[in-house]
Amino acid sequence: MKLVGISGSLAGWKTNVAVHNALEAVKSFDATVQTELIDLRDYEVEFVNGDPLAYYNEDTFKVVNKVLNADFLVIGTPIYQASISGVLKNLLDHLPVDAFNRKVTGMVTTGEIEKHFLVSEYQLKPILSYLKGLVPSSNIFIHNDSFSDENELFDDQVLERLNAFAKEMVSLQQSIEQRK
Numbered sequence: 001m002k003l004v005g006i007s008g009s010l011a012g013w014k015t016n017v018a019v020h021n022a023l024e025a026v027k028s029f030d031a032t033v034q035t036e037l038i039d040l041r042d043y044e045v046e047f048v049n050g051d052p053l054a055y056y057n058e059d060t061f062k063v064v065n066k067v068l069n070a071d072f073l074v075i076g077t078p079i080y081q082a083s084i085s086g087v088l089k090n091l092l093d094h095l096p097v098d099a100f101n102r103k104v105t106g107m108v109t110t111g112e113i114e115k116h117f118l119v120s121e122y123q124l125k126p127i128l129s130y131l132k133g134l135v136p137s138s139n140i141f142i143h144n145d146s147f148s149d150e151n152e153l154f155d156d157q158v159l160e161r162l163n164a165f166a167k168e169m170v171s172l173q174q175s176i177e178q179r180k
């Protein structure tokens with residue numbers, strides 16, 4: 001199984017670190033899972049303008065196809081204005097409506113306002129569900145205070161939650177694969 005992580009931040013590194021930790025947690029449950037982390041700052045994904053995918057630049061084509069070829073995904077975003085980042089929303093706008101059919105799509109968010117832990121449920125989950133993704137019951141919100149100044153995750157409770165999240169992702173995706 002191929003697991004693709006997306007880091008939807010062009011600014012800092014917390015989202016990247018959070019998604020990386022989620023991918024590592026998944027691998028600790030199932031060492032056969034192949035992982036790839038797509039950090040959107042590494043690609044020039046063009047704004048959606050209504051053209052078919054083939055009309056966009058190579059990076060846009062590459063990233064969209066990496067997402068479409070994944071078996072399951074961890075989707076990470078910093079919380080911006082009580083919602084997801086624009087760069088992540090733009091990538092999601094490129095996808096066909098059945099992009100996540102038979103795929104588990106886990107959500108990882110980082111933010112500085114504790115009360116925004118439910119933003120992924122209200123802002124990201126409806127988009128993933130619309131694209132036919134199966135969203136696990138557990139999701140990960142990581143407050144900025146759980147990161148060290150070097151952007152390392154040092155909060156044991158967060159690491160425990162990441163393990164539970166990873167376990168659920170693997171078992172849900174395995175049960176989908178068994179029904180293929």
Ligand SMILES: Cc1cc2nc3c(=O)[nH]c(=O)nc-3n(C[C@H](O)[C@H](O)[C@H](O)COP(=O)(O)O)c2cc1C
Nearest residue numbers: 009012013014015078079080081082110111112113
């Ligand atoms: C434009 C902007 C808007 C933000 N809005 C929110 C917000 O509404 N709620 C929140 O919890 N954090 C908000 N933040 C803080 C970021 O979500 C937080 O610092 C995040 O961990 C940054 O992730 P990164 O290091 O991957 O860029 C905002 C940050 C920026 C730059």
